[in-house]
Amino acid sequence: MTAQSMGQSPPTPDRSERARQATHVALAVTCLVDLFRPRVGFAAVTLLEAAGCAVSVPDGQTCCGQPAQNAGRAADAADLARRAMALYGGFDAVVVPSGSCAGTMRRHYAGFFPAGSEERAAAQDLARRTYELSEFLALRGAAVRARFDGRVTLHDSCSCRRDMGLHGEPRQMLAGVAGLELCEIADGEECCGFGGTFAVKNPDVSLNMAGSKLDAAEATQAGAVVAADLGCLLHLAGAARRQGRPLRFFHIAEVLAGQTCDAGTGIGEDGGDD
Amino acid sequence: MTEAPTAALGAAPGPLRQRQPHPDAQAPLAFGAHAREALANANLQRALHHVKEGFQDKRLAAMDRLPEFDALRDAARDIKDHVLAHLDIYLERFATAVEARGGHVHWARDAAEARAMVLDICRRENARTVTKGKSMVAEEIGLNPFLEENGIEPVETDLGEYIVQLRGETPSHIIAPAIHVVKEEIADAFRREHEGLAPERDLTDRRALLDEARVVLRRRYFQADVGITGANFLVAETGSGVIVTNEGNGDMTRTLPRVHVALATIEKIVPTLDDLAVLLRVLARSATGQDFSTYTTVYTGARRPDDPDGPEAFHVVLLDNGRSALLGGELREVLRCIRCGACMNHCPVYQRVGGHAYGWVYPGPIGAIMTPALTAIATSHPLPNASTLCGRCEEVCPVRIPLPKLLRYWRTEAAAAGLPPLAERLGLTLWAWLARRPALYRLAVRQIARRLKARAGDRGALRRLPLMGGWAGHWLQGRDLPAPQGRSFMDQWRAQKKGTRL
Ligand code: SF4
Numbered sequence: 053m054t055a056q057s058m059g060q061s062p063p064t065p066d067r068s069e070r071a072r073q074a075t076h077v078a079l080a081v082t083c084l085v086d087l088f089r090p091r092v093g094f095a096a097v098t099l100l101e102a103a104g105c106a107v108s109v110p111d112g113q114t115c116c117g118q119p120a121q122n123a124g125r126a127a128d129a130a131d132l133a134r135r136a137m138a139l140y141g142g143f144d145a146v147v148v149p150s151g152s153c154a155g156t157m158r159r160h161y162a163g164f165f166p167a168g169s170e171e172r173a174a175a176q177d178l179a180r181r182t183y184e185l186s187e188f189l190a191l192r193g194a195a196v197r198a199r200f201d202g203r204v205t206l207h208d209s210c211s212c213r214r215d216m217g218l219h220g221e222p223r224q225m226l227a228g229v230a231g232l233e234l235c236e237i238a239d240g241e242e243c244c245g246f247g248g249t250f251a252v253k254n255p256d257v258s259l260n261m262a263g264s265k266l267d268a269a270e271a272t273q274a275g276a277v278v279a280a281d282l283g284c285l286l287h288l289a290g291a292a293r294r295q296g297r298p299l300r301f302f303h304i305a306e307v308l309a310g311q312t313c314d315a316g317t318g319i320g321e322d323g324g325d326d
Numbered sequence: 327m328t329e330a331p332t333a334a335l336g337a338a339p340g341p342l343r344q345r346q347p348h349p350d351a352q353a354p355l356a357f358g359a360h361a362r363e364a365l366a367n368a369n370l371q372r373a374l375h376h377v378k379e380g381f382q383d384k385r386l387a388a389m390d391r392l393p394e395f396d397a398l399r400d401a402a403r404d405i406k407d408h409v410l411a412h413l414d415i416y417l418e419r420f421a422t423a424v425e426a427r428g429g430h431v432h433w434a435r436d437a438a439e440a441r442a443m444v445l446d447i448c449r450r451e452n453a454r455t456v457t458k459g460k461s462m463v464a465e466e467i468g469l470n471p472f473l474e475e476n477g478i479e480p481v482e483t484d485l486g487e488y489i490v491q492l493r494g495e496t497p498s499h500i501i502a503p504a505i506h507v508v509k510e511e512i513a514d515a516f517r518r519e520h521e522g523l524a525p526e527r528d529l530t531d532r533r534a535l536l537d538e539a540r541v542v543l544r545r546r547y548f549q550a551d552v553g554i555t556g557a558n559f560l561v562a563e564t565g566s567g568v569i570v571t572n573e574g575n576g577d578m579t580r581t582l583p584r585v586h587v588a589l590a591t592i593e594k595i596v597p598t599l600d601d602l603a604v605l606l607r608v609l610a611r612s613a614t615g616q617d618f619s620t621y622t623t624v625y626t627g628a629r630r631p632d633d634p635d636g637p638e639a640f641h642v643v644l645l646d647n648g649r650s651a652l653l654g655g656e657l658r659e660v661l662r663c664i665r666c667g668a669c670m671n672h673c674p675v676y677q678r679v680g681g682h683a684y685g686w687v688y689p690g691p692i693g694a695i696m697t698p699a700l701t702a703i704a705t706s707h708p709l710p711n712a713s714t715l716c717g718r719c720e721e722v723c724p725v726r727i728p729l730p731k732l733l734r735y736w737r738t739e740a741a742a743a744g745l746p747p748l749a750e751r752l753g754l755t756l757w758a759w760l761a762r763r764p765a766l767y768r769l770a771v772r773q774i775a776r777r778l779k780a781r782a783g784d785r786g787a788l789r790r791l792p793l794m795g796g797w798a799g800h801w802l803q804g805r806d807l808p809a810p811q812g813r814s815f816m817d818q819w820r821a822q823k824k825g826t827r828l
Contacts, residue, residue: 081815083761087771088808090815109819114761120754122715123746124737128758135762210716243674247714252797254712256362259804260678261714290805293787320808322786 151212196228198310384615423565427627453551461556498681782809
């Protein structure tokens with residue numbers, strides 16, 4: 053399948069150029085990482101600093117507004133977009149450890165505002181500077197200094213794959229992890245069934261989809277599932293735990309930062325760090 | 327367009343009751359309950375397995391054989407956009423061309439008018455039996471029950487449609503109406519409905535089923551007084567209609583009875599035969615992965631003096647039924663749809679629950695957009711929510727309809743009309759209020775993180791919560807909730823920054 057038929061556009065030179073030259077970078081940590089898995093946020097900071105960026109975490113950040121957009125609450129979504137546009141205004145790049153939140157900022161914000169408006173222009177400017185974490189690191193040519201012994205399968209979230217058009221970028225980064233063997237999952241383009249509120253509005257279908265995804269993950273003989281979206285991971289890890297499947301789940305930032313070795317526990321495995 | 331009959335023949339027996347109310351029905355659509363039933367129906371699940379090899383893999387192979395496929399999709403989209411921007415002109419041109427060849431054009435504003443027009447034509451012919459080629463528009467206007475109420479027997483001739491008709495059902499897919507049926511169920515239906523079928527007759531394999539259907543249907547073709555077909559396209563320059571099938575039933579339906587009625591909605595118009603060629607090149611590939619369907623028929627007018635066959639009279643019923651109202655609005659792009667079925671074939675939700683769960687005529691992603699447009703969002707708002715917005719439908723749509731965007735459009739309309747449940751509305755209002763107030767938001771996150779972590783203890787995940795209603799209950803019904811690790815990222819980050827500053 054060609055990149056075009058998947059609705060992707062190849063990265064413009066402008067995009068990779070911008071990623072390479074960025075010095076002052078904002079981390080949009082995302083509401084899920086903030087609440088459920090702060091370790092992912094710290095891993096992102098570590099990776100960005102190792103790649104030579106000065107990292108800021110703007111204080112007023114809460115949520116990108118995607119839940120509002122997908123629930124049809126246009127005014128709320130636009131308001132949260134305005135906040136993000138103001139918050140991340142002055143940075144060379146805004147890096148997000150989530151394809152879904154990055155996709156909202158990059159692909160959807162502009163559509164919240166009327167064509168020709170100043171806000172539309174500001175949204176487009178933010179879109180140009182917004183990156184998913186593994187994408188940013190790959191475009192920047194960041195070196196990986198991590199180890200993960202074992203077989204891993206990568207779950208491409210639909211937002212990474214289709215909204216953001218990412219495919220090679222996370223793979224390129226994982227290829228740099230010593231000891232890691234990446235196995236491709238069958239029907240990788242199929243959704244895992246999370247879908248934000250879909251997971252709770254249509255729980256039966258959502259769980260059935262999780263079951264198919266987990267079967268496919270187990271069929272790769274991988275011990276761990278890695279993804280760039282915590283939403284998919286919470287959903288898949290939660291279902292796997294309930295079903296007693298031995299799979300482990302990590303965010304890609306944790307793997308790239310080498311946080312999975314030693315005491316590193318997977319998503320849903322223990323009470324965490326403190 | 328019809329799928330090869332093999333798509334309907336396979337796997338094991340099992341019942342699936344009719345799901346679809348009459349198109350004019352106003353009962354709310356209970357997608358969630360239907361989906362649950364569908365998932366629990368083992369036979370339906372086995373039947374739906376054909377979707378992947380039958381459609382997805384074949385489409386992919388067809389695309390690989392045609393490197394310019396994506397360029398053709400752009401061209402197809404542009405043709406449809408052009409027609410829709412000048413629809414009045416092309417409709418007039420089409421009508422003029424039909425009339426110039428002695429055909430009759432009937433303009434129907436809504437379903438009731440279209441039904442009445444078809445009935446009127448049948449009555450004038452003293453028709454007792456009509457044969458029907460596959461037509462989703464006929465389903466949309468509820469034509470079969472209406473004809474029956476008026477003493478006229480409609481006989482479906484597309485094998486899949488015929489099977490669902492015998493079973494008292496409606497199609498569960500727009501190109502493979504009986505995709506939900508397994509072959510033992512077909513044998514049961516034939517034994518029940520076919521008079522004179524010898525009990526010892528073997529109906530275990532596909533060939534035998536096909537032969538049996540063929541014998542019965544042949545007879546019906548010759549009995550029919552009127553043949554009613556749909557049209558995949560209408561060509562403005564020539565006044566032609568186009569039927570695309572894999573069974574040839576559309577052609578028999580058109581040519582054998584005295585009168586042919588083509589039933590089509592206004593957006594099926596294409597300007598020229600050249601434009602038609604572009605759309606045909608993307609249609610079959612997207613639908614069944616065929617380079618071209620087995621039968622593609624361009625029919626123009628009634629039989630001319632030196633024609634060997636064909637109907638004596640030709641009628642077109644051109645139905646609006648809400649389309650013109652979509653033309654200038656935000657849903658305009660749905661009118662590009664060429665009904666290939668690719669969006670449902672690639673929809674992970676459709677693939678699991680089948681078409682009847684959607685509860686109305688058009689299932690899958692395109693159905694979830696068309697149903698509120700053609701009925702009412704008040705009764706159909708569960709449908710735009712029956713999607714993860716994964717975007718695969720948009721990725722495969724041959725005319726590049728932005729289906730996720732249009733699903734979101736309906737979610738916005740539903741929210742504006744206050745249709746989601748009260749708890750959801752209140753919850754999201756509170757959440758959005760907090761998300762605008764970072765200090766309060768952080769306080770709330772701190773509380774939630776602390777409580778969830780305390781409850782989870784060392785388990786790392788929660789199995790139950792004190793309040794199991796609503797969303798929490800739905801999450802936990804089959805999933806644990808991984809617990810927060812402890813203090814939120816923003817809390818820890820601020821503490822660290824303070825530490826370094828001191
Ligand atoms: S919306 Fe697109 S993919 Fe779906 S049936 Fe219509 S043309 Fe085919």
